[in-house]
Amino acid sequence: MERNLSLYEKVREDILSGEFDEKEKMTEIKLAKKYEVSRTPIREVLKQLEFEYLVKNGYIYKPSPEDYRNLFEMRTLIETHAIEKAILLFGPSDINDLKNSIEKAYAGPEDETLSANKYFHDKLISSIRNPFLSETYERMNSIIYLFSRTVVERQRPNLIEEHAQIVEAIEERDVAKGKRLIKEHLDKDLEFSLYYM
Amino acid sequence: MERNLSLYEKVREDILSGEFDEKEKMTEIKLAKKYEVSRTPIREVLKQLEFEYLVKNGYIYKPSPEDYRNLFEMRTLIETHAIEKAILLFGPSDINDLKNSIEKAYAGPEDETLSANKYFHDKLISSIRNPFLSETYERMNSIIYLFSRTVVERQRPNLIEEHAQIVEAIEERDVAKGKRLIKEHLDKDLEFSLYYM
DNA sequence: CAGTTAATAAATGTATACATTTCTATTTAA
């Protein structure tokens, strides 16, 4: 079932699949020709992609390790906050959702693991029930995707086990443990990925 | 010395000073006429204002109390994180800056107090040294301004004293105390303002 | 030859016409 991708989705996919030369400026005019639209919608799309840390000026945004650390600091701040809320709010059904995503991640092929892991973190974030914080998190979706892809493809050790431990902490309603575990989990993702990227 | 305000600054000021009827849609066409420009720059400005939680769809964004609580949850998360960093990083000169802003806030007329208080919080945020978190904070600038104006104008009790206590906690390098105080401080700002707004 | 300046090209910024969508109000049918 082929969905009709929006212009934004098309450009985003092309960026994530490495279609663009990061040395060459993506001028509005060139993009307009490439996607056979006028400059007007291209401008909107570029704005959105800058918002998501994929483009800067007119270039593919190649964040420095420092930038990635800063982005992960923001991500960690939000997910740590989310754990606290999850421990407060999650019932058996929510915890079951988390456990199922862990099972799927273990069982599946790479891309199933990838999407199951995404589900795990998104479920955690859902506990916040704060659209402003959620949006700030979602803004990092593309960056988070790039890192998740790396840790799954290059098989970072203990990746899924750590998810299981986090669920344990939630079941035990142990806030300090949960926060510590999620922080360690994300730190490892970051360092592992920076090593390979 | 009259600076030449950008279109964005003009519209933003007009919104903050209550120039627009919140029931009436700010259509691109009407705004273009009002500010004597074409729809193109108006669109950009509207996007920016939506980004800052001042406009939604084409209407003045009138956040619900729930929205304000959520925005303050995000603000508190960031400022609490900042305190931790400040306790780790701030030297005597930084602490002195904070103290000076408190003196100014005590001494000055209303608008001096307002800007001194803004300085206090911005200085705190500067300890984060993370452009992504700073931007997320600055995005709330307009909202924060509206609240600060209310608490200063309506003379919320203990406002400046609480700043002084926070500086104490930083000097004592007491993280738990600092976090607790900033959280209480912001909670009071929120509740006080919601009562009056 | 290095560094500045001027000329040119190419990009972004802005205005505007036209296309499409969304909203509003009025008619029509149940």
Next chain:
DNA sequence: TTAAATAGAAATGTATACATTTATTAACTG
């Protein structure tokens, strides 16, 4: 009388021409 349908108006979406700014490169000068 309510609800659905529809015509008209008004908004946003898109393309494009023109204005302005920025970048590039060629020419000039010390």
